[in-house]
Amino acid sequence: METEKLYYADPFIKEFPATVLSCESGKTGYQVVLDCTAFYPEGGGQPADHGTLGAAAVTDVHEKGGVIFHTCDRPVEVGAIVTGAIDWSRRFDHMQQHSGEHICSGLICARFGCDNVGFHMGTDIVTIDFNADISWEDLMEIEAQANDYIYADVPIDIQFHQGAELEALEYRSKKPLEGEVRIVSFPGADCCACCGTHVAQSGQVGLVKFLSVQKFREGVRIELLCGRRALAYLSRTWEQNRMTAQLLSSKPEHTHNAVIKLQNQLSEANSRAAHMEEAAFAAIAKEYAGTGDVLLFQPSMPPDSVRRLADSVAKSCGGLTAVFAGVSGPGHVCKYNYALLRSDGDDISALVKSMNAALHGRGGGRNGFAQGSVETRQEEIEAFFRK
Secondary structure (H helix, E strand, O other): OOOEEHHHHOOOOOEEEEEEEEEEEOOOOEEEEEOEEOOOOOEOOEOOOOEEEOOEEEEEEEEEOOEEEEEEOOOOOOOOEEEEEEOHHHHHHHHHHHHHHHHHHHHHHHHHOOOEEEEEEOOOOEEEEEOOOOOHHHHHHHHHHHHHHHHOOOEOEEEEEOHHHHHOOOOEOOOOOOOOEEEEEEOOOEEEEOOOOOOOEHHHHOOEEEEEEEEEOOEEEEEEEEHHHHHHHHHHHHHHHHHHHHHOOOOHHHHHHHHHHHHHHHHHHHHHHHHHHHHHHHHHHHHOOOOEEEEEEEOOOOHHHHHHHHHHHHHHHEEEEEEEEOOOOOOOEEEEEEEEEEOOOOOOHHHHHHHHHHOOEEEEEEOOEEEEEEEEEHHHHHHHHHO
């Protein structure tokens, strides 16, 4: 006997009485069948409801052959009448996401003459795939349309159709359908075959917010948030922007211009620092002119600066230059960025391999140049190069 689906009769049922028809132990818990249920089983891109059956926690719900199985963490007495309670926060979130997705998909498909070819409702975001090229600017127009539709608080129509009545309808579906088909209509926005639960009025979706649109296969993949998820996301990002504005001594609505100004200042500072660094490297190179092999220890520097110093000194000294940059000191184990360079380009791969093995390093190169890092003490580096 098929389970009576209370969630279709009224998707806003939060608690209900039901008779336990069977309870069998399974791999993931006890599989409980009721004569009726308000628990929605996973399907159509919508996750299953969670909640309780009496004292038992319902952790999953699935349907097979019209029978709905509730996965519970403990057995439930067969023949008993139990009270089912839906995790309403989870269910209503799913309803907001699913209804918001329908509104957006209907508007997108109507505008671009495309198909919704993929839909996934994750715990964090909703993703929708379309077989069309949709720009971010186009998507922002759709977002505005969708939110206007939500504000209009349009009643949602859900009915079962079949036969000639079904054939007369224009509705979205990923595959041909026969028999009795559940059609969910958002008048003026979408009409789609769907087995999921939905809000009663478009206003209950709250709002929709697109997060991204990216190329995907032959079209695009869109990330979407609806309802409370969208509000929570916008609240978090606003708080981040507010704190950023405080650091920039700016108003929250002006953070972009403040960051551009800061980037320009940083670029100028980096340019001045680079000129000063080149002058310092030239002075060091002059100090070692004609001295042959050189081993240098310097304060911490990024790898590119270490390389440029090694290059300057190698051109001046006429031998092998080895530069190690880190927080050096007697007996202090430190991570050093290194650069080794021979001005004549002779192969140093064997030397580098031996050094990495002895000094716990990694890195390499070619044509007389090598770069990497070691974790060791300064005296061990000095001992290695004394060999």
